Amino acid sequence: MSAIKGRVGGIQLKWLSVPKGTSSMAYVELEDKRLICVRWNKDSHGISVEFPDAVLSYDIQGIVDDNEVRNYLLSKRNSNEFWADLRFLKSGELDVEKSTANRKKKVTLKSQMPGKIIKVLVSKEQSVEKGQPLLVMEAMKMENEICSPIAGKVVDIKIDKDKTIESGAPLLVIE
Amino acid sequence: MKAKKVLIANRGEIAIRIARTCKLLGFKTVAVFSNADRTSDHVKMCDEAVWVGDSQPKESYLDYKKIIEAAKRVNVHYIHPGYGFLSESAEFVRACNEAKITFIGPSAENIDLMGDKIRARETVDTIGVPRVPGSKGVLTSPEEVKKIAEDVGYPVLLKAKAGGGGKGMRLVESEKEISSSFDAAKREAEGAFGDSSLYIEKFIVNPHHVEIQVFGDGNGNAIHLGERECSIQRRHQKIWEESPAPVLRKFSDTKQKMCDAAVKIASKISYAGAGTVEFIVDESGSFYFLEMNTRLQVEHPVTEWVTGVDLVAWQIQLADKKFTLPNKVDFRGHAIEVRLYAEDPERFLPAAGPIGLIDIPCGPFIRWDSSYRQSGEVSVFYDPMIAKLSVWGQSRDEALSRMRVALDELRIEPPLNSKGDKVGGLKTNLTFLRELIKNNNVIKGETTTNLIQKNPDLTTQNNYKLTEKEAIALSLYEILSETNTEEKRNNSLTRWGVTGLQERILR
Numbered sequence: 052m053s054a055i056k057g058r059v060g061g062i063q064l065k066w067l068s069v070p071k072g073t074s075s076m077a078y079v080e081l082e083d084k085r086l087i088c089v090r091w092n093k094d095s096h097g098i099s100v101e102f103p104d105a106v107l108s109y110d111i112q113g114i115v116d117d118n119e120v121r122n123y124l125l126s127k128r129n130s131n132e133f134w135a136d137l138r139f140l141k142s143g144e145l146d147v148e149k150s151t152a153n154r155k156k157k158v159t160l161k162s163q164m165p166g167k168i169i170k171v172l173v174s175k176e177q178s179v180e181k182g183q184p185l186l187v188m189e190a191m192k193m194e195n196e197i198c199s200p201i202a203g204k205v206v207d208i209k210i211d212k213d214k215t216i217e218s219g220a221p222l223l224v225i226e
Numbered sequence: 227m228k229a230k231k232v233l234i235a236n237r238g239e240i241a242i243r244i245a246r247t248c249k250l251l252g253f254k255t256v257a258v259f260s261n262a263d264r265t266s267d268h269v270k271m272c273d274e275a276v277w278v279g280d281s282q283p284k285e286s287y288l289d290y291k292k293i294i295e296a297a298k299r300v301n302v303h304y305i306h307p308g309y310g311f312l313s314e315s316a317e318f319v320r321a322c323n324e325a326k327i328t329f330i331g332p333s334a335e336n337i338d339l340m341g342d343k344i345r346a347r348e349t350v351d352t353i354g355v356p357r358v359p360g361s362k363g364v365l366t367s368p369e370e371v372k373k374i375a376e377d378v379g380y381p382v383l384l385k386a387k388a389g390g391g392g393k394g395m396r397l398v399e400s401e402k403e404i405s406s407s408f409d410a411a412k413r414e415a416e417g418a419f420g421d422s423s424l425y426i427e428k429f430i431v432n433p434h435h436v437e438i439q440v441f442g443d444g445n446g447n448a449i450h451l452g453e454r455e456c457s458i459q460r461r462h463q464k465i466w467e468e469s470p471a472p473v474l475r476k477f478s479d480t481k482q483k484m485c486d487a488a489v490k491i492a493s494k495i496s497y498a499g500a501g502t503v504e505f506i507v508d509e510s511g512s513f514y515f516l517e518m519n520t521r522l523q524v525e526h527p528v529t530e531w532v533t534g535v536d537l538v539a540w541q542i543q544l545a546d547k548k549f550t551l552p553n554k555v556d557f558r559g560h561a562i563e564v565r566l567y568a569e570d571p572e573r574f575l576p577a578a579g580p581i582g583l584i585d586i587p588c589g590p591f592i593r594w595d596s597s598y599r600q601s602g603e604v605s606v607f608y609d610p611m612i613a614k615l616s617v618w619g620q621s622r623d624e625a626l627s628r629m630r631v632a633l634d635e636l637r638i639e640p641p642l643n644s645k646g647d648k649v650g651g652l653k654t655n656l657t658f659l660r661e662l663i664k665n666n667n668v669i670k671g672e673t674t675t676n677l678i679q680k681n682p683d684l685t686t687q688n689n690y691k692l693t694e695k696e697a698i699a700l701s702l703y704e705i706l707s708e709t710n711t712e713e714k715r716n717n718s719l720t721r722w723g724v725t726g727l728q729e730r731i732l733r
Contacts, residue, residue: 055705059697070705079698091702096583096639098703102695109699110639113647113707121647125700128585131634131660132690137700164576164606164651169413189417190606194410195575218578218606218651 060137097128117158158201160223166190167215173223177205185223186210199225229254232330232542233297234272235318236308237287238597239614240524241268244306247538256300258293260286262605267597274300281607284420287311290318294325304545306330306538310609313521314341330545332498332520333444339495340518343387344425350515353494355487357515358506360427368408371426372401378428384408386415387423394418395462397429430514432674434473434507435459437519438488439529441540443551444498450485451535451555454528457673458662460574465655466662467525468562469532472622472671477511484513491518499541500526524565524614527593531561531618560625563616564659566596566638568604571658572685578604579650581612582641587632591618601641604652612638612654622671630663646707658684 056065063082070077076090090101099108108128113121126133170187173179184196185205207224210216232248233256234241245255245268257272262281269275276296279286286292290312297305305327307313319334331337340346344363351357359378364387365371375382375398384407386394394415396407408424416422434457442448455471456464474481488503502523504516526537533555543549568578580603586594596613604610617632619625633656640652661684662668667677678684 057701059701060692062692062694062697064694064697064701066701066705070702073706077702081694087698089698089702091706093703093706096637096642098699098706100695100699100702102698105695107695107699109696109703110637111646111700111703112640112642113645115647123700123704124648125696126637127696128637129634131657131664133657134689134692134696135687136689137692164578189413190576194414197575198573 060134097126157206158203158225159221160185160197160200160225162188162216162218162220162222164190165216165218166195168210168212169194171208171210171212173205173208175205175208179203179205179225188216197222201225230304230546231256231274231300231302232304232306233258233276233293233300233302233327234268234306234308235287235293235312236306236310237263237266237268237608239268239595239611240308240310240522242271242597243595244308244538245271247536247542248306251539251542253304253542256297256302258287258296260607262607267599267602276300281605283311283607290315290321293318294321294327297322297327298325302327304328304330304542306541307521309521309524314519316341328545330499330541331522332442332501333496336495336497336501337520340501340520341388343385343389343517346518347515349495350487350491353487353490355491355515356513358427358430361425363425364423365408365425368405371398371404371408374426375401375404381429381431383427383429384411384424385427386411386419386421387425388419388421389415394424430506430508432509432676433457434471434673435464435504435516435675436471436473436484436507436513437502437504437523438485439523439526439537440488440492440497440501440503441537441551442492442497442499442501443544443549444496446493446496447551448489448492448497449551449554450489451529451533451537452557453481453484454523454525455673456525457675458668458677459675460678464525464565465567465659466562466564466668466673467528468560468622468625469528470557470560471507472673473507475671477507480507480511480513487513487515491515499544500537524611525563527595527614527616528561528563531591531593531616532557532559534558559618559620560622561616561618562622562625562629563614564629564633564662565611566613566615566636566659567655568610568612568652569655570653571655572687574655576606576610577651577653578606578610579652580604580641581638581652582649583637583639584612585635585637587615587635589628589632589635591628592632593617626663626669630660633660633663646703657687 054067065080067078073093080086092099097110110126112124115121123137124135167189169189173185179199181202183199186197188195203225206226209221231254234244248255255272257269257275258278259269260281278292312318316334316337319329322329361374381399384396394411396411398407412422436453436455438453439451440448453471454467454469456467458466500522502519505513507513570577581601593616617628619628638654641649
């Protein structure tokens, strides 16, 4: 089996053979030519890896954004450390970096909970800042301000004042 | 003799917590449940369970007629209301009395008096307990708000007469905010409590929230079980509670005065059972009466840790007429509780959804109050609290360290689909709580109710530096996930083929 090479957050890795199986081992070569043998056990929420000096476990969630790009949230178990918004730029190439630039052209804001729209604070074609309140929604007995996740322009408003909405219903589209 | 029955008119963690004590005292337990709670843990925990209605609280847990009907049908002797829902409804207590069922809690008169925050103020005024200046009665118009606000000075706080838990509460910092805040608070109060009456108070800058746990025998005797500081709040709701109160370390006679005042109030009204007198303490150690909660509080485990008293056991024994109030309780060490919510850790908006996995922290002096064990679903119909995690230590420092380790050990993950992607909308405030425990103000005990606004870094999610270990783990996970889906596809095809073939051979 041929080796695969890639970059994860600026760290270059070369797997000498393609890792396979939920519980197995493989060799990985680092940039400075150090060769590390790792064993692993993949479980329902992440992976445990045996390194030469420690066995570390991670919870890993894939979160697919509106542009069908998968962002990873990595949390180290038994620790407060976590790494959000990690993504592979090209599948197989393993080029991971924090995805801040060039992401999300169009975002559909969806309701996280069923509730009622109390107020719509923006209009179509209006430019909005990141964090700017867009609408007020009543849910779980509280009035909640829904704010813009990005800076952009409101291109579509899919709800009306006083309308009752279900969880997951589209609210606004921002470009 | 047949064991007596207690109906628990609540859901979630508190229903489970009450059921545990009922069982250890030898009582049979009856759960009530709504459509959304058919398979919830509190239902499975009790000896019997009665369906009481639709998922909306007002169709089930808030409908006292349905609860009484259920209680009569299964012949219960007692009803424990827990906190929230009907716990502070005098109407419900009267209905219990009429049905010859003992309500585990204070009398309807106690609830009427203290639940009506305006009459409560009049009562404490006669005892001479200081309180925050504000409106005398219910407000009828924004103009009235303006008049009083100018009298006591901005900022002022609009509050629901029937309120609690921050619902129907609005901070008004200047005149121009009055009308919109008045309307919003009214709507919230109407929606949450069915009563839109509002009142107003002067807002104390840099306040500490300290409350005294009291317990009365209903005959005019009462004692205190120390204080809890619940200053760390978000959206006017408590998120962290501890005892003893860090703020009172500097003001030891304030503490004594507050405990005395609380006991005086409870004695004066012949209070029965567990109650909490809430105060605001300002930077100079002055204290003001806020309100008395005539129920068991969410944060009661903190008091149970430092006193060794099972408050629910006391409540039940009092109702069962098998209780003698001690002269005082002894205090030991320091306890801290944090509330874990299904909400985003930056803006604290509710983010309910299914839970794929919970891994509960263990170890000495750690307590987990929750209705979730390994998995479940945070329902959109109810409060999005997932759990209360509390710890005890001989000192505050020890309790802090223990909480830090427990929070690091805790895992709450959403379910993942076959591609490893998150299913549902669950987010939790766990990363926020982990930041909170490392915050300097928190460590030093300088915890004012505006701590979160004053520390914006608490709500900014910073990534840690990615090391080669994480790089290896993630690349491994990604490669395995890709090959895994391929293999599964191939495997499942093969299996189908083989099974089909075998069947044909057997025929």
